[in-house]
Amino acid sequence: MEFPDVGKHCSMKNCNKLDFLPIKCDVCSEIFCDEHYFYTKHDCANAYLKDNQVPVCPLCNKPIPVGQGQQPDQVVGAHIDNDCQSDPAKNKRKVFTNRCSRKGCKVKEVVPVICDDCGLNFCLKHRHVQDHQCQGKKGAVKERMLNAALARQQNAKSTATTLTDEIHGTMSEDEALARALALSMQDSDNVKTPTQEEMDLALARQLQASEYHGTTAGARSSNRDRCIVI
Structure with missing residues (x-):
């Protein structure tokens, strides 16, 4: 039909x-x-x-454009799936949002296909464990950590780019400096502050080390002043 x-x-x-x-x-x-x-x-x-x-x-x-050895229908299909700006193509991309997690695969499905072992999403072709070289929970955690690190890196680049654009744009130098200081303070707030117990313990260790070095130096001086009678 x-x-x-x-x-x-x-x-x-x-x-x-x-x-x-x-x-x-x-x-x-x-x-x-x-x-x-x-x-x-x-x-x-x-x-x-x-x-x-x-x-x-x-x-x-x-x-x-079609490269040598490429099939025209496959190239046009990839263009419709990824780059075409027509309304039907955009609507199709909104529906097919579940992208395969296997490296090198760009296939998207209408519904998510989650692997029970690693918890990642795959296309119908790579849904089986042997088809996507499943690494289990450890591999999934590593994959998510890598994606999170890449996302943080992209956000950092985006923030730096935005700040640079504002400095070279309508923002004055004083306003740009204030913005940079605010971002710096925000980053410093995220750093863990040591507790009072940790500070006291560090001070005690420093005093103990200082006392030990002082005692050792005094003993060496006393040995040098002592006369040896044969």
């Missing part, structure tokens, strides 16, 4: 295939499936005008 409102039909008369990732010819502007996209496959009358064929996104009409 086909859904006529989803995708588009191939313009080849003997094909008329419903393709969910149709490709628009950049010469004749007709829509084709991945099989009849090439100039030679649909007998494009204006193919001589182009030396290299560049597919066009059917949603935003933007040319999508």
